[in-house]
Amino acid sequence: MNEKFSNETKLRSEAQAPFRVARQFLYASCALSATIGFGIATIQLLTGLAGAPNSPPFDQSVSNVGIDGACAALFVxxxxxxxxxxxxxxxxxxxEERLGGLKVELTTGKIVRMQSLRGFSRVVLFAGDLEYLEKSLEVAEEYKDELIKKGVFLVPVAMDDEAATKLNKPDNAKKDERRFRGSAVNVSQKDGWRDWILEQKKMAKLGDDVGVYVGLRMDGRVRASGKGVAPFDRFAAELPPTDGGWGGMMDGFDGKVGVDN
Incomplete structure (x- = not known):
């Protein structure tokens, strides 16, 4: 059964590949034309074999059948x-749209959807057990100043109860912490963070216990993903700084770090 997509998803798909509809229409039209030609050529070949008068030469009929059949197959x-x-x-x-609907708690206690962060930050989410989350936060802390300049916003996702209860919460008293880190909300609910992460792991053929990260562009599209600790050093070095720390009119076109997979 084909997966059902929202109208917004279809519109985004068309916007990202504006010539696909025209190409598919051209391919379908050519395939239909070649199929009709193949059918006519086949009838002519059969009538020629039956000895019908005024039928095309045998060699010509065979050639037409071959050409039209090959063209139809190619365009299909x-x-x-x-x-x-x-x-x-x-x-x-x-x-990406489902990810945009997931909720994050800011250090101020305000809860927002991920899509609300588009245009303001380059979210890097990472999901796993307590050890993995603490290691990721430790590595990110080494590049904190540069990452903040690049608009990187961390969202650790606790995949088990131990990580959910023992992971240190961001400190709202620290101004830079407000712009650097949030907390995933409703991780275990149906169609929540855990389900989204497990879906990505299944597609990547990774075990449920593997720590993974996903880095987003400012427009919410996935820039990079993988297992293990995110390459915060490369994010800090290669991402362009945001204008004034929180964005500019060209932030949706901020390129990508070459670690996509």
Whole structure:
């Protein structure tokens, strides 16, 4: 059964691949034309074999059948390849949209959806057990000043009860902490953080106990993901600084760090 996508997901898909509809229409039209030609050529070949008068030469009929059949197969293949790419892209966008609906608690106690952070921060979320989360926060702390300049905002996601209860909370009294870290909310509820993370792990064929990270662009699209501690050193070195720390009109086009997988 095909996955159902929202209208917003479909619109984002079309915006990211504006010529796909035209290509698919062209491929479908050519495939239909070639299929009709193949059918006509096949009939002519059969009537020629039956000895019908005024039928095209045998060699010409065979050639027409071969050419039209090959063209039909080619354009069907191209259409299916584009359709598969479309479905894959919409699946990715759908996952990003679901991620945008998940909730984060800021150090002030305010709860916002991830999509509210778009245009303001480059979220890096990482999910795992207590040891993994503490190690990730420790590494990120080494590059804290640079990461803040680059608009990086950390969201640790506790995947078990021990991590949820023992992980140190960000300190609202520290101004830089407010801009550097939040906390995932409603991790265990249905279609919450845990379900989203487990879906990503399943697609990547990773075990449930593996610590993973996902780095987002300012427009909410996934820039980089992987297992283990996120490459905070590369984020700090390669990401462009935000204008005034919290964004500018070109933040949605902030490129990518070359660690995508």
């Amino acid at each position: 293949f191209l259409w299916k390849k584009d359709e598969e790419a479309k479905q894959k892209q919409m699946s990715r966008i759908g996952r």
